[in-house]
Amino acid sequence: MGSSLKDKLVERARSEGFVSCRVCRPWDVPQVPERLAAFVEAGYHGQMGWMAERMHWRGDPAALWPEARSVIMLAESYTPEHDPRAVLPQRDRGAISVYAQNKDYHDLVKKRLKRLARWLIAEGGGEVKVFVDTAPVPEKALGQAAGLGWQGKHTNLLSRDWGNWAFIGSVFTTLELPVDAAEIDRCGSCRACLDSCPTDAFPAPYQLDARRCISYLTIEHKGPVEEELRGKLGNRIYGCDDCLAACPWNKFAVAASDMRYAAREELKAPKLAELAELDDAAFRTLFSGSPIKRIGRDRFVRNVLYAIGNSGEPGLLPAAQALVGDPDPAVADAARWAVKRLA
Template identity: 85%
Template sequence: MKSGSDLKDKVVAQALSEGFVSCRICRPWDVPEVPARLQAFLDSGYHGQMGWMAERTHWRGDPSALWPEAQSVIMLAESYTPEHDPTEVLGNPDQGAISVYAQNKDYHDLVKKRLKRLARWLIAEGGGEVKVFVDTAPVPEKALGHAAGLGWQGKHTNLVSRDWGNWAFIGSVFTTLDLPVDMAEVDHCGSCRACLDACPTDAFPAPYKLDARRCISYLTIEHKGPVDEELRGKLGNRIYGCDDCLAACPWNKFAVAASDLRYAARDDLVAPPLVELAGLDDAAFRVKFSGSPIKRIGRDQFVRNVLYAIGNSGLPALKPVAQGLVDDPDPAVADAARWAVQQLP
């Protein structure tokens, strides 16, 4: 069984050959600040309807408790840098803005397959046991990424790197192997407030703190039922997620192109016409978003978002579209349709 710096060098080389843009290593216990931060977040109610965040807090706050046998965490970044300006669509009120990461295949599937290939290679090369995670387990990935030197958590709470900006998915391979670790990254945000000032809903009560209840990504993806009327007008034409804080980061001047073509935006999802999306029934919604992360929120919540965008459009031509959904069987859709009708001249 191999160990030490020789194996680590091979791990990094293998990770880069798999398409990851960066690979760094830390210990599972290298994030002692997480439990207090997590508790403060929960105590403030910033998690909104995401009740799962208040569950398994022992694991979520302490990665070493998740799998006590693990000795090293291999942290990996995979770029999904857009080839187009994701903010351009915000100026077209008859079109919907979909977050860059959701404009093609579901990244969970793509990243996990890459992680599993790396993990199988690691077992064959160095032995030991492994577990892989990407965004679906109680793992503080951004904090671990910071500890491993992958990047630092910026003022928008996302991971930022001087090497690849902030357009990246984060994955991890936990292993029982004792691998040499990297130094934690230091914060390079300085006095910059670009991400904070770009937020349409003022979702950051302070730098490095996010109130998810005001975050458009949360409101359009995680929040069930009607959105607070005070916030609806701030959604603009964002119908699934929001990239404003990510797009504003100056470190994106070093962004690395995505290596997987399946992250390239589908033509029909870069700036889709709201009138077409509003007409989707459940079957058509499932077909259109097959293999997409958008599929998981379901037709009703998606059309609710589209109707908020229609209400914010200021376009009289879209009023009949909203009028046609005021009696929709889903209460949140019907409510959004009535609101949209009231907003339009």
């Protein structure tokens, strides 16, 4: 049953829109606990306390569900149709990470994973659990163990077959499926991703200090961002694609199979002045169904004000002045900072 089921599984995964489907064992990542402990001990996780709290599970996938015997790792492409760095010189516009310019990938990928999991149960029996980014699963390490790709110097998973624009999902199962060979590191001497980082968030290749990462600062970090880093955010108001976009392996990138990943026109280069005017209701309406919605209006507008302060555009001064008395302390602080920079 094993090999024939595995072949059908791969075929089914591709029909669902996944660009790759590989298998490993839950215990195939023995290096994770030590690396995770070193990451947390160095304080690189910043305010993401959940990483320290769930280290046992995140460090040992076998402990997450002891009955699991196989982990099916899947990649789904979201390759952008445009250069995500094209908006960076447009100082009166905001730069939003490619993955957040349309529907929330958590919902789309999880639905596909669940359909694939139901098919697997019908075909081979057993039990399954599906995960996509929200559970303490070391997806990138498992992805490399399964041969999906390898963790590059920017710590993200990349592949010769689909570059690095891909979401990673997993299906844990009690079935014993044939495993694939692990992928090897193919970064060589390349430093494109490291050298592209605006905030020098990589202490060394394959190491990321989240406290300096723009994706962390604009999404996870609560309260005011350190003044030393604000000027380096540029006009990036949600996430950052610089290290991903710099990777030469993207010459093999595969087009996204789901049009719901294609950028909404109004989110490719939104006007900072208009975004600064958003109240909570307008924010929720604009970002309905988007991953941006989860950070809330206050943190988002804080980011917009940092971008306004970095714009050098005197015409944006009124937008910042209007928010110096905002009820949210971080927004008010960002507004005062932006006013000072522009005035």
